Amino acid sequence: MNDSQHASSAAAHGVVECGRLRRAGVVVASMWARGTGRFALVTLGLWILVSLVSLVWTPRSLWETNGYDVWAKPSADHWLGTDGVGADVFSWLMAGSRTDLVIVALTVLVALAIGLLLVAAMTSRAAALAHGSVVLIDALISIPTVLIALMLAVPLGASVAVIVLACGFGYGLNLARVARPSAMLAARSMYVESARADGASAMRVFATHIVPNVMPTLVVQCSLSAGTAVLAEAGLTYLGVGVPSGVPSWGHSLSTSVRFINIYPLTVLWPGLLVTVVVVALNLFGDALREAADPLTNRDCEVTMGVVVDDLRVAIASRPILHGVHLEVRDGQRVGLVGPSGSGKSMISRAIMGLLPPTAERSGSIELGGRQLVGLPDVEMAALRGAAVGMVFQNPGTSLNPLLTVGRQIALPLALHYELTADEREARVRAMMRKVGLPADLYGRRPHELSGGQQQRVGIATALITSPRLIIADEPTTALDSMTQRQIVDLLVSLVDEAGAALLFITHDFSVLARATRYCYVLDAGRIVEQGRTQALLDDPHTPQARTLVGAARRLTLHVGDSHARETAVMRETTVAETTTEETVVETSTTGTEEW
Amino acid sequence: MLKYLARRCALFALALFVVSVVVFLALRVLPGDLATIMAGLNSPPERVAALRAELGLDRPLVAQYGAWIAGLAHGDFGTTMLTGQPVASVVGARAQITFPLIVLGLLIALVLGVPLGCASVMAKSARARGLYQAVAIVGGAVPALWAGLVLILLFGRGTGLLPILPASGFPQDGWSSPGRAFAALVLPAVTVGVIVGASIMRYTRSALQSVASTGAIEMAMACGMTRRRALTHVGLRLAMPQLVSVVGLTFAEMITGVMVIENLFALPGIGSGLVDDLTHRDLIAVQSELFMLAAFFLVIGLLVDLTHRALDPRLGQDDE
Numbered sequence: 001m002n003d004s005q006h007a008s009s010a011a012a013h014g015v016v017e018c019g020r021l022r023r024a025g026v027v028v029a030s031m032w033a034r035g036t037g038r039f040a041l042v043t044l045g046l047w048i049l050v051s052l053v054s055l056v057w058t059p060r061s062l063w064e065t066n067g068y069d070v071w072a073k074p075s076a077d078h079w080l081g082t083d084g085v086g087a088d089v090f091s092w093l094m095a096g097s098r099t100d101l102v103i104v105a106l107t108v109l110v111a112l113a114i115g116l117l118l119v120a121a122m123t124s125r126a127a128a129l130a131h132g133s134v135v136l137i138d139a140l141i142s143i144p145t146v147l148i149a150l151m152l153a154v155p156l157g158a159s160v161a162v163i164v165l166a167c168g169f170g171y172g173l174n175l176a177r178v179a180r181p182s183a184m185l186a187a188r189s190m191y192v193e194s195a196r197a198d199g200a201s202a203m204r205v206f207a208t209h210i211v212p213n214v215m216p217t218l219v220v221q222c223s224l225s226a227g228t229a230v231l232a233e234a235g236l237t238y239l240g241v242g243v244p245s246g247v248p249s250w251g252h253s254l255s256t257s258v259r260f261i262n263i264y265p266l267t268v269l270w271p272g273l274l275v276t277v278v279v280v281a282l283n284l285f286g287d288a289l290r291e292a293a294d295p296l297t298n299r300d301c302e303v304t305m306g307v308v309v310d311d312l313r314v315a316i317a318s319r320p321i322l323h324g325v326h327l328e329v330r331d332g333q334r335v336g337l338v339g340p341s342g343s344g345k346s347m348i349s350r351a352i353m354g355l356l357p358p359t360a361e362r363s364g365s366i367e368l369g370g371r372q373l374v375g376l377p378d379v380e381m382a383a384l385r386g387a388a389v390g391m392v393f394q395n396p397g398t399s400l401n402p403l404l405t406v407g408r409q410i411a412l413p414l415a416l417h418y419e420l421t422a423d424e425r426e427a428r429v430r431a432m433m434r435k436v437g438l439p440a441d442l443y444g445r446r447p448h449e450l451s452g453g454q455q456q457r458v459g460i461a462t463a464l465i466t467s468p469r470l471i472i473a474d475e476p477t478t479a480l481d482s483m484t485q486r487q488i489v490d491l492l493v494s495l496v497d498e499a500g501a502a503l504l505f506i507t508h509d510f511s512v513l514a515r516a517t518r519y520c521y522v523l524d525a526g527r528i529v530e531q532g533r534t535q536a537l538l539d540d541p542h543t544p545q546a547r548t549l550v551g552a553a554r555r556l557t558l559h560v561g562d563s564h565a566r567e568t569a570v571m572r573e574t575t576v577a578e579t580t581t582e583e584t585v586v587e588t589s590t591t592g593t594e595e596w
Numbered sequence: 597m598l599k600y601l602a603r604r605c606a607l608f609a610l611a612l613f614v615v616s617v618v619v620f621l622a623l624r625v626l627p628g629d630l631a632t633i634m635a636g637l638n639s640p641p642e643r644v645a646a647l648r649a650e651l652g653l654d655r656p657l658v659a660q661y662g663a664w665i666a667g668l669a670h671g672d673f674g675t676t677m678l679t680g681q682p683v684a685s686v687v688g689a690r691a692q693i694t695f696p697l698i699v700l701g702l703l704i705a706l707v708l709g710v711p712l713g714c715a716s717v718m719a720k721s722a723r724a725r726g727l728y729q730a731v732a733i734v735g736g737a738v739p740a741l742w743a744g745l746v747l748i749l750l751f752g753r754g755t756g757l758l759p760i761l762p763a764s765g766f767p768q769d770g771w772s773s774p775g776r777a778f779a780a781l782v783l784p785a786v787t788v789g790v791i792v793g794a795s796i797m798r799y800t801r802s803a804l805q806s807v808a809s810t811g812a813i814e815m816a817m818a819c820g821m822t823r824r825r826a827l828t829h830v831g832l833r834l835a836m837p838q839l840v841s842v843v844g845l846t847f848a849e850m851i852t853g854v855m856v857i858e859n860l861f862a863l864p865g866i867g868s869g870l871v872d873d874l875t876h877r878d879l880i881a882v883q884s885e886l887f888m889l890a891a892f893f894l895v896i897g898l899l900v901d902l903t904h905r906a907l908d909p910r911l912g913q914d915d916e
Contacts, residue, residue, distance in 0.1 A: 386820030
């Protein structure tokens with residue numbers, strides 16, 4: 001398998017080969033590059049620094065009190081003023097940062113330990129243990145942390161241990177639950193199967209395969225838990241079950257100022273502000289960490305009807321994806337757009353349809369029937385979508401609204417654009433269903449009750465119900481098995497031809513392209529690198545990118561070449577579409593003589 | 597559905613049992629023994645012994661547990677040491693404050709969080725997006741105590757800039773004067789609502805984004821909906837099961853905030869009652885109150901799961 005296919009099959013399995021975490025230095029550097037990441041790192045660094053310094057020095061002694069100087073305003077002597085007994089507020093907050101740091105660190109450790117233990121239990125091969133641990137987690141997770149803290153406070157009294165154990169336990173349960181999907185995925189992956197078959201012990205399998213896969217999730221959750229731990233400390237100390245009074249902590253500073261709020265309202269300002277800032281920093285730290293470790297958090301695509309796309313440039317969040325694409329699909333033509341994963345094919349389709357995310361910048365020209373689409377407001381684009389342009393998506397299993405029945409889904413474009421009675425709509429929908437080969441009794445069913453091929457027929461019916469002039473099919477067969485693929489492609493082609501519409505067929509698979517299109521563009525890294533008649537490209541690709549794609553198609557499938565005729569003979573018997581597909585098939589198997 | 601219902605209820609019963617055992621044992625794993633702690637460390641031994649006999653603490657653990665559970669089943673939650681009143685009625689009175697507070701706070705949180713979450717997904721300019729993110733992060737980082745204090749300083753009678761709402765206490769006659777009772781709950785509920793609202797805003801945003809990544813929103817737009825309509829009509833509706841789960845989770849998080857807020861605003865609710873009983877070492881009452889609170893959350897969890905299942909037809913097929 002070449003690289004692009006390896007990547008897409010791994011993606012299809014949903015498992016990223018573990019152990020490929022980016023190195024810590026790289027992660028920190030990329031966190032630093034963002035404003036929010038920088039803020040988080042600086043704040044947390046300061047926190048640690050101040051805590052260390054407080055061990056040896058604070059501006060005033062903590063135990064120094066002065067009955068004559070209570071509730072003083074900030075001054076050179078007392079940087080943040082004094083509290084109700086004349087002690088220095090700043091010094092107490094400094095010392096408190098030490099306590100909170102220790103509490104947070106211990107809580108995170110306890111949470112990680114419990115979380116990993118539970119993950120190990122959930123992914124173990126002993127079914128009783130695996131199921132039992134899931135049940136246990138579900139049962140215990142609904143118990144609020146503060147209740148656990150209150151219960152622990154009875155034997156232990158108000159103490160740091162109460163906070164650490166109560167919060168650590170709660171967060172550990174939460175960690176296990178959040179990490180469960182990726183852990184289960186990793187546990188069932190090929191890598192683990194083969195490792196076990198090789199005789200690796202359960203512990204080794206866990207450490208080398210499962211842990212790295214859940215680590216990113218766990219790390220982010222830990223930093224969010226750290227923020228919650230600080231808040232919990234404040235609340236629990238206030239309730240009297242947290243840090244004992246007499247030990248400096250932020251919760252202590254916050255709680256003492258509560259009692260005197262009537263006298264000096266501004267005393268609540270400093271501790272509350274400090275806690276808020278630190279918790280914000282911890283949350284931003286978690287977010288920045290997650291983004292730095294996995295830069296592919298956003299996937300966007302752009303796509304480009306009797307449509308002429310000229311010099312289309314698209315950038316997502318300032319990252320350029322398309323660099324001046326030019327392509328045309330004239331009325332009645334079937335044009336393909338092929339390229340490896342990540343080349344930007346889907347981007348073009350979304351650009352044409354106006355489905356780009358709000359963060360995208362688009363420039364250039366997209367003309368649909370002479371009308372300029374770039375710069376058109378969403379309301380006007382919506383009027384065109386589903387009426388002038390139809391789209392068939394790659395994954396009907398998730399694109400189809402699971403709440404709508406087949407009948408209502410196919411009727412949706414009609415309902416949005418035309419004034420028809422319910423009976424008229426139903427008649428058109430049923431006619432369409434017959435055309436795409438869907439049994440009539442599926443009218444009232446929901447998508448999850450249909451097979452993949454049937455779902456995609458629903459998708460095609462939905463796209464074609466309003467007889468649009470341009471149909472964009474974005475990898476419509478990639479999610480289907482190869483037998484169904486052929487049927488769907490043939491169906492789509494016949495319907496498009498019958499309607500005289502234009503088709504833009506997007507795929508990474510050259511073999512499917514040969515069946516569906518006569519002309520195609522090859523896209524690589526946001527640029528068109530080659531174009532020409534599909535069959536000519538198949539026979540003689542010029543650019544290395546095209547050669548790679550064609551080579552892959554040849555090795556994997558039987559569509560291309562002389563076995564084609566045998567295939568089509570078999571397909572004629574099994575194709576469900578009413579219109580004949582022989583003409584289409586014969587045309588694509590002869591070389592280069594037909595009218596373009 | 598029936599099979600799922602049966603299984604989920606069995607899980608609920610199991611969880612209830614586990615929680616009762618945990619609460620029971622937690623209060624008995626004590627250095628020293630329960631009677632001594634309850635009587636006070638300086639009490640004469642005769643008093644301790646009398647207390648022990650009275651509360652049945654000299655019987656074997658299993659017998660004590662059985663007696664307690666039997667009592668619960670009959671609605672007998674024990675009697676409070678301080679006043680001698682049955683725990684059930686005391687808790688009942690307290691619940692009339694806490695439960696409306698929670699519900700009101702949750703409503704405010706939903707009204708704030710869901711629209712803000714939607715808006716943050718639809719935001720076009722980087723500045724708008726940054727602003728929404730800042731609101732969500734800061735809202736979730738503020739300690740409940742501080743938020744309540746700030747609100748008191750702004751609106752509370754007696755100290756506030758705009759003294760319009762009561763800042764402490766609950767009317768003696770409870771809900772029989774609904775206007776005053778409600779007014780007493782406004783500031784506390786807004787405090788709860790703002791903090792939980794930040795959570796809900798983040799969860800709404802992430803639920804919408806995960807729905808968007810399935811392509812259902814794109815397809816709705818391809819059929820001819822504007823982005824806004826697709827997000828609100830299709831996206832939100834499909835994200836609802838996730839949001840329902842989230843509400844269930846935030847309920848459990850809320851209780852910490854609620855306890856602090858009840859204390860701050862001097863509301864005699866379940867939360868502050870629990871803290872008081874613990875301080876007074878009325879551990880028999882604490883035992884039943886803790887169990888009741890935990891059971892309340894288990895019930896919420898059960899309802900959330902059932903609603904989630906009812907809202908998402910895809911879950912009907914597989915065996916959980």
